[in-house]
Amino acid sequence: MVISTEGLTFNFGKQTVVKSLSLKVPEGSIYGFLGPNGAGKTTTIKLLLNLLKTQEGSIRIFEKELQSNRIEILSQIGSLIEQPAIYLHLTGKENLLNRALLLEIPEKRVNEMLDLVHLTNAAHKKAGQYSLGMKQRLGIALALLSDPKLLILDEPTNGLDPNGIIEVRELLINLVREHKKTVFVSSHLLAEIERMATHVGIINYGELLFQGSISELQTLNKPQVQIETENTVDVANFLTRNNITVSEVDENRLYVPFTSKQNMGEINTLLNQNGYTIYSINKQQKDLEKLFLSITKNA
Amino acid sequence: MPLLLYLLLFVGFFNKSDQLSHDPGMLLWLKFAGIILGVMGSLILPMLIVFIAYSVNSVEHKADTWKTLFSLPISKLSVYGAKYFYSLFLVFLCLSLFVLFTLGFGNLLEVLKPGLKFSDYPVSILLTRVYFKLFLSSLGILSIQFLLSLLFRDFLKPMGIGFVCTITGGILAGNGWKYAYLFPYSHPMLAIKTMEDGMRNKSAPGAMPQITIDLFTKEIFVSLAIAVIVFIAGYFIVLKKSIK
Numbered sequence: 001m002v003i004s005t006e007g008l009t010f011n012f013g014k015q016t017v018v019k020s021l022s023l024k025v026p027e028g029s030i031y032g033f034l035g036p037n038g039a040g041k042t043t044t045i046k047l048l049l050n051l052l053k054t055q056e057g058s059i060r061i062f063e064k065e066l067q068s069n070r071i072e073i074l075s076q077i078g079s080l081i082e083q084p085a086i087y088l089h090l091t092g093k094e095n096l097l098n099r100a101l102l103l104e105i106p107e108k109r110v111n112e113m114l115d116l117v118h119l120t121n122a123a124h125k126k127a128g129q130y131s132l133g134m135k136q137r138l139g140i141a142l143a144l145l146s147d148p149k150l151l152i153l154d155e156p157t158n159g160l161d162p163n164g165i166i167e168v169r170e171l172l173i174n175l176v177r178e179h180k181k182t183v184f185v186s187s188h189l190l191a192e193i194e195r196m197a198t199h200v201g202i203i204n205y206g207e208l209l210f211q212g213s214i215s216e217l218q219t220l221n222k223p224q225v226q227i228e229t230e231n232t233v234d235v236a237n238f239l240t241r242n243n244i245t246v247s248e249v250d251e252n253r254l255y256v257p258f259t260s261k262q263n264m265g266e267i268n269t270l271l272n273q274n275g276y277t278i279y280s281i282n283k284q285q286k287d288l289e290k291l292f293l294s295i296t297k298n299a
Numbered sequence: 300m301p302l303l304l305y306l307l308l309f310v311g312f313f314n315k316s317d318q319l320s321h322d323p324g325m326l327l328w329l330k331f332a333g334i335i336l337g338v339m340g341s342l343i344l345p346m347l348i349v350f351i352a353y354s355v356n357s358v359e360h361k362a363d364t365w366k367t368l369f370s371l372p373i374s375k376l377s378v379y380g381a382k383y384f385y386s387l388f389l390v391f392l393c394l395s396l397f398v399l400f401t402l403g404f405g406n407l408l409e410v411l412k413p414g415l416k417f418s419d420y421p422v423s424i425l426l427t428r429v430y431f432k433l434f435l436s437s438l439g440i441l442s443i444q445f446l447l448s449l450l451f452r453d454f455l456k457p458m459g460i461g462f463v464c465t466i467t468g469g470i471l472a473g474n475g476w477k478y479a480y481l482f483p484y485s486h487p488m489l490a491i492k493t494m495e496d497g498m499r500n501k502s503a504p505g506a507m508p509q510i511t512i513d514l515f516t517k518e519i520f521v522s523l524a525i526a527v528i529v530f531i532a533g534y535f536i537v538l539k540k541s542i543k
Contacts (some may be wrong), residue, residue, distance in 0.1 A: 006326065046366070049370040050369075051366055051369055051370060052371070053539070067427075071373070071374060072372070074370060074372040075372030076372060077370070079367075079370050079372070081366055081367075082363075083363065085362055085363045085364040085365075085366060085367040086362060087358070087362045087364065088361070089363060099371075102371060103371065103372070106339075146372075206432045
């Protein structure tokens, strides 16, 4: 495990922002840390970077205790928290050079990074004049500068246009695949995480609601039989009398958990034989977006 | 800023050179350097420190880079210490400029108005000692202002506190309150006052006064002690502080 936390809890005054969080981030994964705004994502990331003091619980990164090995651990982490922290009075390149100087990194690497995030042409422009997307890309370049083993990115695609989002996504996938890095990336957009993450953690009100690989998340997502009919309430009552559980009823449709194709056919026959007109009957998979909403809503 | 002040002074002296031409070299230097030194202790130096301490920290506040600095593999002491010593260096640089400009413009005046006999008296060592004493006396304020600027994001809080304390310090030292030496914002003014007292006591009327600067007076010790204590306390605050 690259990151593992145990019972991590953090309070801002009386308000508990993070509740006994147990994260498990395996090596070589893209871990999508999902949650609505204000769920405790940024707080968790600041705890992982030792910017906030751990109040309860423990954090181990690279199998080492964070508090006592702070510098050794931080030297292998690149991070981007909220808006990228950039000196606006310096040019993009000067920003990178400044950081390279602090971390004793050769200047060659600076140019490579500028190339990587497509900022070579804007390298000598003041960072204050950069667009939001360019600032974000410069932030990513700063995070990657020291060639860290673990990247911690807080909403890295915030403010990027669709093209930029795709670029960042491909960059991250490439880093993990080709360079054996581990990426911990937070977001409030499931669709974005779904396309690149190998592992997912879902957090809301500071609590971890789900954690596992993306395929585990998909199996959690049970298919349903959607039945469209005239009088949904009557049909629902009839099915219940026949020992078939109905999970959801609205004005036009009702839903029954899917077990097999045969079972779906039997329900159809049963309803037809008892004089109910069925407009349509089919198998439906909830999309992950709805699943994400229902997971975060239930808490 | 030192340049601007001395340009003004230079013009002033240049115009009044006729009246001043019969003064001996030493008195001339005293008048020339004294004008700046007088305000220096009470106002310029403390305010200079407020600005320096603020600007060194506000760079990070503005760019929101504290969080990045503290998530780099650099010890917190290095970040804090480097920032502190940089502001220390800036104060030192600024005071050195004052010394250089005093000497420079003094000599320039003599070149332009040969009647002014600045070169009669070798002032450079004396002047350096005076400014060095001022530098030492200002360290207590620097530590306090540095910590304030580090903790508060806005300019008004450190500036306001600094300003009020400077005025208080000026009043305390000006009135000769017995315990003024315990208050760091009084130190620069006290440093100047003790030097003046030193001159007055030793100079017999009519004779050429002998100026000796006692570098380590008690307010200097207090200033140094406060600087060290606040610096260490500040480090522990930084260590404990959570970056939001």
